Amino acid sequence: MLNKRAKVHSLLSMFMVLLVLNFSLSQVDELKLLLSFKSSINDPSGFLSNWNSSTPLCLWHGITCNKFSKVKIIQLTNKNISRAILSSIFHLPKIESIDLSTNNLFGEIPYDMAFSMSLQYLNLNQNYLTDTVPNCSTSLEILDLSANSLSGKIPPQIGVECSNLKELDLGGNYLVGRIPSSISNISSLQALTLAGNKLIGQIPRELSKLKSMKWIYFGYNHLSGEIPQELVDLVSLNHLDLVYNNLNGQIPSSLGNLTNLQYLFLYRNKLTGLLPRSIFGLKKLVELDLSENYLLGEIPELIIELRSLQVLHLYSNNFIGKIPNALAYLPYIQVVSFYSNSLTEEIPSSICNTSSIEVLDLFDNNLSGIIPPCLGNFSKGLSILDLEMNSFHGTIPETFGEDCGLRNLNLNGNKLEGSLPRSLANCKNLEMMDIGDNKLNGAFPYWLDTLSKLQVLVLRSNKLRGILQSSKTIHPFPKLRILDLANNEFTGPMPKGIIKNMKAMMNLGEQHSSLQYMQGRYYSYHVNLTVKGFYIKLHILTTFTSIDLSNNNFHGEIPNVIGKLSLLRGLNLSHNSLSGHIPMSMGNLANLEWLDLSSNQLTGQIPDQLKDMTFLAFLNLSYNQLTGPIPQGKQFNTFENGSYEGNLALCGLPLSKSCKNDGRKQSSPSFLKEANDSETEINFGWKVVLMGYGCGIIFGVVIGYVTFRNGEPKWFVTLYGVKYHRKGRRCSRN
Known part of the structure; x- marks a missing residue:
């Protein structure tokens, strides 16, 4: 009896030794594999510093082990040996996930890195890892290699070696070639992201086998052909994103059978034809974006069927007809963007029944009539109202209430008359106002300086007149960074009181760094400005600042205080009646990229201090009465004759007229007289x-x-x- 018990103990001991040995070998293999991976890449931040043999594997940065898995020993010959005791002895660590995302790692991922360590989750997102997609083990469920620098093709064997994947994210790399149809063998796949690569060819029809698929994101590639009708078999799909490709043909009517679809993004392709009626059967649809295609016809009233819809983007197509009244009956609609189509007639007043709307963007259509008065106060949540480049006439509604939530009001390029409504002062959150290119008249709306969040003010090309008087507000326009009053009839001296309070254009250190331009998820802020001599549509950048007071009747000297606007990037004071010298303080405008002082009556020499404007790319001082030598060196060596023409007493390069003295002394009376010898003045003398x-x-x-x-x-x-x-x-x- 004792001998039998001794044999059982010896066998059990041998089994335990073998089991521990097997585990040890397995752990050593994993350790070697991970250390090999570490040696193949660069780790500038030292995130992998504790990846060494002296640190327990489960304490390594980025590695997570799950609870110890119990080893079950079956068919033990001696019933006196407690299974519970054995279970408590053998608790083997198991690596569950590796997360090394956003650590600036770079280098090659070894192709033979098999990850045969029972991993469930591997995240190497947002590094700079190169080479092709590595092998993965059959136990891996989530593989995220996005936002790296992986190149080459997606290996076809991925459909066999990664058979248990639930999520695969290879987006934001440099992968080429076609999408391998073998991915359809990963029957458990629920999310597939291949966006932001250089993939070509058609979308594989075989993907219709993936019955568990919920998320497809193939955007920002070079995919072509039609959208496969077979995608209708993806009954679980709730997110389909194929944006920024070369897909053509019509939108398949079969997409209407994807009854679980919540997000459908097909913008920036080459899709044609009418909107399929089946689309309006997607009762769960939350966001629909079909913009920047070649779709045509009317926007049907059937849109009323999309009761869950919150965001509707149909801009930059060829839609015609009127804005559907059905919009008023979508209870959750927040964003309506129909810009750059050929919509006509008036804005239906019924739209004011939609209290949930936040963004209404109808820019660049053929809409006409008056602006419905109810738009001023129909929605407390309305933050964006863009009616630019239409044919609205009449006056701007005087109905903006005290609960006005507007952040951006853009009415540029219409036929609006009258004065700016005083009720706009109730819109305390207003950040951008563009009422340029209309027929507004009256004096400058000085009450605008009470809008403490206003950053962009454009009133150019109207019939505004009068003197820009100093404001009674203690700190007027504290955040103003774009001021455009060009092409009006303003008179008097330049508005020194406004200029000296433009704190957002001054370098105030930390105070300025806290200022940010308006940002929107569903709207791109833009403004039309004259930049470096060209009138362009400009998407507003974080650091952009400019002042344009050109084509008015301002007179007197340019105030020295303008030199404090050290963050200014553009200044246009041309076509006025400004006189006196160019202030030397302008040399402090170190960030200035364009300066236009042409067609004024400025006198004296060009200050040498202007050479300190090292970013200056455009300079126009033409048609003034400037005298003396042109500064030489730095940016001034890049400007041509056109920058100085019409100043007969200027000399030095690039002009052919040489200077008698190399120095820049104050001009003598006889030299000043020479500056006045224009053709008109000579005739006057005779x-x-x-x-x-x-x-x-x-x-x-x-x-x-x-x-x-x-x-x-x-x-x-x-x-x-x-x-x-x-x-x-x-x-x-x-």
């Missing part, structure tokens, strides 16, 4: 001379007549008689 001659002749005749009538004075007879007598003697000799 007129004065001729007038002098005429007056002299008349005066002489009158004096002579009076003199001779009253008798010849002795001095005249003596002087004239002697000269005449001598002249007569010369004549007789001849």
Whole structure:
């Protein structure tokens, strides 16, 4: 009996040794594999510093082990040996996940890195790892290699070696070739992201086998062909994103059978035809984006069937007809973007029944009529109202209430008249206002400076007039970074009081860094400005600042305080009646990229301090009365004759007129006189001379007549008689 018990103990001991040995070998293999991976890449941040043999594997950075798995020993010969005791002895660590995302790792991933360590989750997202997609084990469920620099093709064997994957993310790399149809063998796959690569070819029809698929994201590639009808078999799909490809043909009507679909993104392709009626059967649809295609026809009233819809983007297509009244009956609609189509007629007043709307973007259509007065207060949540480039007429509604939530009001390029409504002062959150290119009249709306969040103010190309007086507000326009009042009828001196309070254009250190331009998930902020001599549509950047007061009747000197706007990138004061010298303080505008002071009456020399504007790419000082040598060096060596034409007293390169003195001394009176010798001024001088001659002749005749009538004075007879007598003697000799 004792011998039997001893044999059982010896066998059990051997089994335990073998089991521990097997585990040890397995753990050593995993350790070697991970250390090999570490040696193949660079780790500048030192995130993998504790990946060494002296640190327990489960304590390595980025590695997570699950609870110890119990080893069950079956068919033990001796019932006196407690299974519970054995179970408590053998608790083997098991690596569950490796997460090394966003650590700036770079280098190659070894292709033979098999991950045969019972991994369930591997995340190497947002590093700089190169080479192709590595092998993976059959136990891996989530593989995220996105936002790296992986190249090559997606290996076809991925459908066999990764058979248990639930999520595969290879987006944001440099992968090429076609999408392998073998991916359809991964029957458990629920999310597939291949976006942001260079993949070509058609979408494999075999993907219709993936009955568990919920998420497909193939955007930002070069995929072509039609959208497969077979995708209708993906009954679990709730997210389909195929944006920024070259897909063509019509939108398959079969997509209407994807009854679980919540997000459908097909924008920036080459899709044609009408909207399929079946689309409006997607009762769960939350976001629909079909913009930037070639879709046509009317936007049907059937849109009323999409009761769950929150975001609707149909911009940049060829839609015609009117805005559907059905929009008013979508209870959750937040974003309506129909810009750059050919929609006509008026905005239906029924749209004001939609209290949930936040963004209404109808820019660049053929809409007409008046702006519905209810748009001023129909939605407390309305933050974006963009009606730019239509044909609205009449006045801007005076209905903006105290609960106005507007952040952006863009009415540029219409036919609106009257003055700016004072009720806009209730819109305390207003960040951008563009009412340019209309027919507004009256004085400058000085009350706008109470809008403390206003960053962009564009009133260009209207009929506004009067003097820009100093504001009574203590800190007017504290966040203003774009001011465009060009092409109006403003007079008086430049608005020094406004300029000196533009804190957002001054370098105030940390205070400025906290200022950010408006940002929107569903709307891209843009403005039309004259930049470097060209009138363009500009998407607003974080650091953009500019002032344009051109084509008005401002006079007087340019205030020195303008030199404090050190963050200014563009300044246009052209076509006014400004006089005096160019202030030397302008040299402090170190970030200036364009400067236009043309067609004024500026005098004196071009300050040498302007050479400190090292980012200056466009300079126009033409048609002034500037004198002396042009500064040489730095950016001034890049400007051509056109920057200085019309200043006859300027000299030095690039002009052909050389300077007599190399120094830049103050000009003498004679030199200043030369600066005024324009063609007009020369003609004026000859007129004065001729007038002098005429007056002299008349005066002489009158004096002579009076003199001779009253008798010849002795001095005249003596002087004239002697000269005449001598002249007569010369004549007789001849």
